[in-house]
Amino acid sequence: xxxxxxxxxxxxPLTRYIFSTDHKVIGxxxxxxxxxxxxxxxxxxxxxxxxxxxxxKPMPILAKWLWSAPNLGGQMPxxxxxxxxxxxxxxxxxxVIIPILTGAFGNYLIPLMxxxxxxxxxxxxxxxxxxxxxxxxxxxxxxxxEGGSSEAGWTGYPPLSTMKWASPGSLNGQTLWLLALLxxxxxxLSGSINYITTIVMLRAPGMKMLRMPMTVWxxxxxxxxxxxxxxxxxxxxxxxxxxxxxxxxxxxxxxxSVGNAPGVVGGGAPLLFQHLFWFYSHPAVYVMILPAMGIAxxxxxxxxxxxxxxxxxxxxxxxxxxxxxxxxxxxxxxxSGMNPALAATFTVSTMMIALPSAIKVFNWIGTMWGGxxxxxxxxxxxxxxxxxxxxxxxxxxxxxATPVDVHIHDTYFIxxxxxxxxxxxxxxxIFAATYYWFPKIFGRMMNERIGWIHFxxxxxxxxxxxxxxxxxxxxxxxxxxxxxTVYKFLSEPGVVWMNQFxxxxxxxxxxxxxxxxxxxxxxxxxxxxxxxxxxxxxxLEWTTSSPPPHYNFETLPQVFHPPYEFSLPGSxxxxxxxxxxxxxxxxxxxxxx
Amino acid sequence: MRYxxxxxxxxxxxxxxxxxxxxxxxxxxxxxxxxSPGRAVSTSGREIDALFLIILxxxxxxxxxxxxxxxxxxxxxxxxxxxxxxxxxxxRYFHGSQRLEVVWTIIPAAILxxxxxxxxxxxxxxxxxxxxxxxxxxxxxxxxxxxxVIKYPGPDGKLxxxxxxxxxxxxxxxxxxxxxxxxxxxxxxxxxxxPQMRIKxxxxxxxxxxxxxxxxxxxxxxxxxxxLCGWGHYKMRGDVVVHETEAEFQAxxxxxxxxxxxxxxxxxxxxxxxxxx
Numbered sequence: 001x002x003x004x005x006x007x008x009x010x011x012x013p014l015t016r017y018i019f020s021t022d023h024k025v026i027g028x029x030x031x032x033x034x035x036x037x038x039x040x041x042x043x044x045x046x047x048x049x050x051x052x053x054x055x056x057k058p059m060p061i062l063a064k065w066l067w068s069a070p071n072l073g074g075q076m077p078x079x080x081x082x083x084x085x086x087x088x089x090x091x092x093x094x095x096v097i098i099p100i101l102t103g104a105f106g107n108y109l110i111p112l113m114x115x116x117x118x119x120x121x122x123x124x125x126x127x128x129x130x131x132x133x134x135x136x137x138x139x140x141x142x143x144x145x146e147g148g149s150s151e152a153g154w155t156g157y158p159p160l161s162t163m164k165w166a167s168p169g170s171l172n173g174q175t176l177w178l179l180a181l182l183x184x185x186x187x188x189l190s191g192s193i194n195y196i197t198t199i200v201m202l203r204a205p206g207m208k209m210l211r212m213p214m215t216v217w218x219x220x221x222x223x224x225x226x227x228x229x230x231x232x233x234x235x236x237x238x239x240x241x242x243x244x245x246x247x248x249x250x251x252x253x254x255x256x257s258v259g260n261a262p263g264v265v266g267g268g269a270p271l272l273f274q275h276l277f278w279f280y281s282h283p284a285v286y287v288m289i290l291p292a293m294g295i296a297x298x299x300x301x302x303x304x305x306x307x308x309x310x311x312x313x314x315x316x317x318x319x320x321x322x323x324x325x326x327x328x329x330x331x332x333x334x335x336s337g338m339n340p341a342l343a344a345t346f347t348v349s350t351m352m353i354a355l356p357s358a359i360k361v362f363n364w365i366g367t368m369w370g371g372x373x374x375x376x377x378x379x380x381x382x383x384x385x386x387x388x389x390x391x392x393x394x395x396x397x398x399x400x401a402t403p404v405d406v407h408i409h410d411t412y413f414i415x416x417x418x419x420x421x422x423x424x425x426x427x428x429x430i431f432a433a434t435y436y437w438f439p440k441i442f443g444r445m446m447n448e449r450i451g452w453i454h455f456x457x458x459x460x461x462x463x464x465x466x467x468x469x470x471x472x473x474x475x476x477x478x479x480x481x482x483x484x485t486v487y488k489f490l491s492e493p494g495v496v497w498m499n500q501f502x503x504x505x506x507x508x509x510x511x512x513x514x515x516x517x518x519x520x521x522x523x524x525x526x527x528x529x530x531x532x533x534x535x536x537x538x539x540l541e542w543t544t545s546s547p548p549p550h551y552n553f554e555t556l557p558q559v560f561h562p563p564y565e566f567s568l569p570g571s572x573x574x575x576x577x578x579x580x581x582x583x584x585x586x587x588x589x590x591x592x593x
Numbered sequence: 594m595r596y597x598x599x600x601x602x603x604x605x606x607x608x609x610x611x612x613x614x615x616x617x618x619x620x621x622x623x624x625x626x627x628x629s630p631g632r633a634v635s636t637s638g639r640e641i642d643a644l645f646l647i648i649l650x651x652x653x654x655x656x657x658x659x660x661x662x663x664x665x666x667x668x669x670x671x672x673x674x675x676x677x678x679x680x681x682x683x684x685r686y687f688h689g690s691q692r693l694e695v696v697w698t699i700i701p702a703a704i705l706x707x708x709x710x711x712x713x714x715x716x717x718x719x720x721x722x723x724x725x726x727x728x729x730x731x732x733x734x735x736x737x738x739x740x741x742v743i744k745y746p747g748p749d750g751k752l753x754x755x756x757x758x759x760x761x762x763x764x765x766x767x768x769x770x771x772x773x774x775x776x777x778x779x780x781x782x783x784x785x786x787x788p789q790m791r792i793k794x795x796x797x798x799x800x801x802x803x804x805x806x807x808x809x810x811x812x813x814x815x816x817x818x819x820x821l822c823g824w825g826h827y828k829m830r831g832d833v834v835v836h837e838t839e840a841e842f843q844a845x846x847x848x849x850x851x852x853x854x855x856x857x858x859x860x861x862x863x864x865x866x867x868x869x870x
Binding site: 077078079082085151152153157159160163166167168253254256257258259266269270271304305306307308309310311313335336337340341343344347348351352354355358359361362363365366368369370371372373374375380383384386387390391394395397398400401402403404406407409410411456459460463467468471474475476478480481482483484486487488489492493494495498564566567568569574589 | 594595597600601604605607608611612615618619620621622623624637638640641644645648649651652655656659660662663666667670671672680682683684685686687688689690693694697698701702705706708709712713715716717719720721722738780781782784786788789791792793794795796797798799800802815817818819820821822823824825826827828830
């Protein structure tokens with residue numbers, strides 16, 4: 001667009017690797033901090049499963065580090081369990097999946113895939129990473145304050161979260177939780193402004209919007225979602241912070257009190273927070289799944305050696321998911337006491353959002369149909385994404401039907417659903433993206449054989465961990481309870497067996513990630529050199545060296561056609577990079593022209 | 594390589610198998626009495642279960658279809674190399690099909706709109722205030738950390754009079770008679786959950802929300818809190834006792850009042866009809 005200058009990389013290691021404005025360095029920074037927090041969140045998940053499989057059984061070795069109450073004989077205190085479920089979700093959503101998908105892959109890939117030298121606002125980009133650090137600090141710090149970390153659930157509903165004596169975590173930890181989320185929100189917001197501007201303004205010559213790879217489309221739509229929905233959450237979080245520290249009463253009813261504490265003046269409404277929270281946090285689910293859809297589309301097309309089936313319908317489907325995503329938040333509140341007539345309208349919009357998701361699934365299968373499917377590790381993860389996303393999508397229909405939701409709301413059915421979307425969907429896409437772009441990012445190939453074993457075990461254990469959640473859920477198993485055996489209907493041998501089976505698989509799922517971590521660091525140092533285009537893919541990031549130079553491209557690329565021209569009849573190779581003009585006497589499919 | 598499709602097929606089969614087995618096990622299926630695992634004890638429960646089954650069948654069909662297509666695409670279109678190391682078969686070159694897109698947009702859209710409209714009536718019956726029974730409430734239930742405080746009108750049939758009966762975590766009702774509850778919360782949000790009767794409603798501080806349900810089988814059931822409400826959330830459990838007859842319920846109420854030392858509190862004046870809920 002504007003002047004085209006090549007800047008050399010800074011020589012000072014501090015500005016080159018740490019306080020860098022290079023989108024690639026920032027992307028890698030997001031990737032590493034996300035992976036570290038993933039380890040923490042994963043360990044918490046395993047502690048949760050320990051308690052659910054064998055309630056109150058002292059945990060060997062780890063107990064004395066995790067909860068400092070020797071008089072409990074190593075048993076997990078119930079409030080610590082609540083901290084685990086709260087912080088596991090908070091970390092995985094706000095500090096792992098969103099930062100990895102948008103922060104790491106968004107940052108790394110957007111300029112490379114549209115043929116730009118960097119982001120539109122490199123310093124804002126650096127800020128979007130470093131503002132995460134106060135967030136990390138608040139999050140870790142909250143475990144050490146009096147009362148410990150937040151335990152009001154990742155949804156932080158008031159008055160449990162606003163009244164200081166409602167639970168130990170609401171004493172101090174909740175304030176730090178709010179501050180951590182505000183930091184993560186500011187990071188996402190500044191990132192999304194950057195992505196929108198970059199994609200609108202800095203595309204290489206010839207890179208029309210309808211020639212962008214699906215990953216870029218997905219990140220673009222995600223950024224729009226974030227930019228318009230996040231301010232609402234931010235105001236909700238600020239209002240809750242004020243309720244806690246400044247004595248306002250946005251969310252406290254008249255005379256509201258907890259325990260024997262004197263009542264507050266009140267005058268607010270607890271449900272208001274739920275509306276503000278879900279107005280962002282439902283779109284947040286799409287923030288976590290749209291980039292995954294984009295990644296899966298690119299990986300599946302490349303390894304089917306075949307054009308993406310229905311490029312435009314795929315773009316329209318993502319746009320409709322985002323658009324509808326703004327008018328479905330109420331489906332989290334069917335049983336909340338909100339006007340039931342309003343719930344009836346949210347049902348219709350929620351049902352409709354299943355439609356674009358279905359279209360995308362059909363198109364992915366259509367992309368593989370008639371192709372030459374290559375079972376690389378990246379492709380296996382992308383296909384697992386499709387397979388698992390089908391389950392996550394179909395289980396959503398149950399809760400969209402309000403009467404069925406009466407029964408399954410706040411049960412393990414919901415927990416199963418979100419984990420099929422977020423683990424089966426987002427996490428498999430993160431794995432696919434890592435195996436796929438690792439050669440570009442680090443210049444070396446990951447080990448495919450270890451990758452296959454990692455994939456196979458992850459897939460099996462993932463199914464074992466999450467599938468029975470649907471079954472115990474429709475049996476009535478509530479979420480966020482550390483001991484289901486308090487209830488007779490949850491003490492039946494079948495339920496206990498399923499809980500223990502899920503726990504064993506969860507431990508397996510956690511342990512096999514050692515293969516991924518090992519493969520990652522082994523390949524970083526000893527993997528075979530990748531070369532610019534190891535997968536024979538078409539999009540622009542594969543036309544430059546691996547890893548790309550500081551300025552990404554020697555000369556700005558000229559783009560001639562969409563990125564999915566694989567197996568073009570009459571063409572020599574089975575791929576055609578976006579920078580290669582069409583061979584003579586060959587015309588594009590009119591659908592793409 | 595094409596045998597990778599097996600792992601996908603097995604995962605799908607595992608899912609289908611678990612769902613197919615579930616209805617034959619009382620532990621795995623919806624929470625119903627052990628001797629009639631297929632039938633819920635409440636009217637709304639049976640309506641909800643019918644809808645649940647429709648959606649289960651529909652989604653199972655879509656699940657099997659899409660997973661089969663995925664596995665077939667993996668198996669049939671796996672890349673294979675000939676003796677010279679060249680692809681044995683080229684990939685077909687096409688960008689999609691307008692007709693297919695229209696077909697697989699319209700069919701799911703029709704099914705989803707049908708589902709959305711079909712379920713509305715059940716929802717209205719369960720939750721719309723206009724559908725609430727026009728009877729006086731059976732009790733006022735208040736959730737507080739960590740118990741359910743239940744207030745019955747007592748012999749005079751009116752709440753907030755001196756003969757009200759208070760119980761904690763002990764909800765009594767009569768078989769085949771719709772019970773109307775006024776649901777409140779004293780401190781934080783709780784959720785009134787009767788798994789066997791398929792009733793769930795959040796109790797929100799500052800609001801009074803009507804909840805109604807019935808039960809066609811005398812016996813003991815469970816009341817749970819389904820919304821995280823603090824450290825003791827998991828043990829906020831109540832008993833639900835469904836009495837065979839109104840007389841049995843009255844006998845229980847009288848005994849309970851006596852037990853609480855309030856047997857001499859006679860209902861006053863015109864309100865002395867006694868026993869009418």
